[in-house]
Amino acid sequence: MNFKFATGFDIHKLVSGRKLKLCGIEIPFEKGLLGHSDGDVGLHALIDAMLSASGLPDIGTLFPDNDPQYKDVESIKLLEKTLKLLDEKGFKVFQVDLTFICDEPKLSPFYQKMKNLLSKKLKIDSSNIGIKARTTEGLIKVLKIDFIACFCLVVLTRKENFTVNS
Numbered sequence: 217m218n219f220k221f222a223t224g225f226d227i228h229k230l231v232s233g234r235k236l237k238l239c240g241i242e243i244p245f246e247k248g249l250l251g252h253s254d255g256d257v258g259l260h261a262l263i264d265a266m267l268s269a270s271g272l273p274d275i276g277t278l279f280p281d282n283d284p285q286y287k288d289v290e291s292i293k294l295l296e297k298t299l300k301l302l303d304e305k306g307f308k309v310f311q312v313d314l315t316f317i318c319d320e321p322k323l324s325p326f327y328q329k330m331k332n333l334l335s336k337k338l339k340i341d342s343s344n345i346g347i348k349a350r351t352t353e354g355l356i357k358v359l360k361i362d363f364i365a366c367f368c369l370v371v372l373t374r375k376e377n378f379t380v381n382s
């Protein structure tokens with residue numbers, strides 16, 4: 217099988233007056249991620265990994281944050297566009313692994329919802345999607361800069377090689 221691997225990373229500031237969205241799921245919290253788009257670090261890290269693994273330009277080049285068409289855009293729309301680009305290049309997502317860095321809120325109650333949405337969008341079994349989070353052990357409070365970050369590993373395969381149970 218012809219696999220392609222890449223990592224992605226993103227970090228956004230947490231601020232008042234914004235909705236918090238991670239992996240396309242709205243999470244009830246008093247703050248949200250600041251960004252030109254909805255600030256979804258999970259999807260941004262994933263999209264960047266997908267683009268990198270398929271040899272395409274990065275997220276900032278394809279979806280510039282000074283382009284008015286991406287102002288407040290739902291990042292799930294950017295994921296859909298990215299999937300189309302991968303499809304045109306003959307690639308399919310095989311596996312995804314995401315690690316959030318986040319002190320608050322607690323994300324584990326939302327993992328399954330995130331997996332269900334990604335599973336639907338990427339057309340892979342949710343057992344091929346890993347989502348977890350680590351805290352900074354209070355470093356965020358020491359730094360006095362509230363943020364959520366996300367690391368992502370993506371494995372792509374050629375479409376013609378793909379079977380659901382592989």
Ligand code: MG
Pocket residue numbers: 226227228251255256257260
């Ligand atoms: Mg971003």
